[in-house]
Amino acid sequence: MALSKNLLLLSLIGCMGATITSLLTPDKNGKMGNVVFGFDSLAGYQSKEYLKSGPYFGAIVGRYGNRIANGKFTLNGQEYTLATNNGGNYLHGGNKGFDKVVWQAEPLPDQNAVRFTYVSADGEEGYPGKLTSHVTYTLTNDNEIRIDYQATTNKATPVNLTNHSYFNLSAGQAEYALSHVLTLNADKYTVVDESLIPTGELRDVSGTVIDFTEPQTIGAGVNQVDGGGYDHNYVLNGSEGELKQAATVYEPTSGRVMEVVTTEPGVQFYSGNFLDGTITGSGGKTFKKNYGIALETQHFPDSPNQPKFPSTILEIGEMYESTTIYKFSVREGKAQAQQ
Template identity: 45%
Template sequence: MVIRTEEVIGELNGQSVKLVRLSNNNGMEVACLNYGCTITEIRVPDRNGVIENVVLGFDTLEEYIKHSPYFGSVVGPVAGRITNSSFIVDGVHYQLPSNEGKHHLHGGPNGFDKVIWDVGNVEDESILSFTYEKVDGFAGYPGNLKVTVTYQLTNDNELIISYYATTDKKTVVNMTNHSYFNLSGAIKRDILSHELKVASDRFLPLNDSLIPTGEIAEVEGTAFDFREGRPLEDGVKSRHSQNLLVGRGYDHPLILSRNQKEEICLVEPQSGRKLTIETDEPIVVLYTSNMMKPTFTMRGVEANKYLGVCLETQHHPDAINHSSFPSIVLDEDEEYKTTTAYRFSIE
């Protein structure tokens, strides 16, 4: 049995901001805001049964608004960077607002992470449903886009995130969740000793703006080879030009070689916590918070590099500007559907 609680914790632009918490029979809890569908906590046990939070976040709405580098949020309509904040669909040029130099990042300054979503009524207490309707032209994107995101907590200690969208005008969609995981619990340690295993033979190199060049590189013989598992620290120590480019670490799309078969596994050896991710998406963007600076605190811990690792399942970043990448165009008669499951266990 999953128990759901809900409370209003603030107001933004005349709309109520709600904190909703799901709790299962094992003591696992998932807390989230309808502001950006933001996951604020995921509480799971370690090998000694100690239940702690394993994602980065804040205790107040004000901190999320002022400081958050997309902690736990749903980002979109398009995750990642879009070159020169522009794209062309059916010969029509669309200019988006820039929020990272001349480029557009994670839906821009008014992306899905910064809006209030409606909390839907679902009979099944284990499912939390968020809906949002983006009007045509908002944030520069074409089409009236109707979006639903659901979070489901199971008694197998699994969080299942599903995304669904329809449009009345051809547009682009590529959403993901931007949680920063730290399986040590309560940010007791950084994530460099976390061991990551990914079913991926290839990755996408980045240019100086951290946007895919369009090339596809083999992971063999590099710090991007996670097929047998390796500590994240390897990317910090690596002299590979791509690891150095992103500030020593990772901020790269890994192309998955299989789906929904334990393709991503993250383990923190000291706590014994393990996260297994299964998805129908072709890519996981691995980011080791290389750019995080000590300009704010998170629940009493000063922000810094390598305190969280993001595993963003999605389509290829900047796909709309690379004809060789799988399309992220959504037509009027199509449905955007994708699901990613996060299962927590002990090793």
């Protein structure tokens, strides 16, 4: 299934995970290239190597994206137990999250969009409530891919949906994404412990190697980051629920620019630290450490256990709504960035 609009071409793999498999955009010379990670067929997503490493290429992750401490949370006086599929913690949906289930697809040709629907049963992966989720991908007249999320439930439940695409704006011409120039509209981040669970502290990025409030290449400080790379939730400046700038990424060789706008309060910047070269995708590309980056717009990790964080609890009668937009353009010249 593919959608095209202006200078973008989006491909989706059937209905599994409502997964983006390719996104073609032009470089500064007009040459089209795929800027996301994916496979040419469903078999790639079902291979032993892919399932073992679990990188979630292009998929919708849920019912709760990111981590929940010890795979447990308490809601309305009842404790719920989830899978601990990331060390001793829960991550990205558990054993069979939204990335591994079949979504129903509804093409919306008049809108140049496709709407996916998945109904998660009460008790699935340990969560309370029957959750009905909709994800709509739209290609706009402004060279954007817009992702709109909606969900309703019949019992109170945590919800935190996001898309887990990895980007390399060189379209595979650069061996790594470390030359990409990143700007994040975030003055603070959520401090985490050794297992990447938030402590509850929101700390200023100023003066640290994770400060991207001004443009800098990703490679400038990546080797100074604990854990061998970036895997941080940034607290976005601006109001939750209102569209705001989250990030800008510029790749100097191709001239491609990607802007990320979202209603979410946070974005997880991940520099592909755990990619180990065991997976080969479309075009024969081998996905090695730091070959691409993810910018997962989201609520904060472990929010069900963190009462001071923005709430992720969806109540009966409420509508979960979230929007993220990835806009593409090209730029001539060199980036003004810290090296």
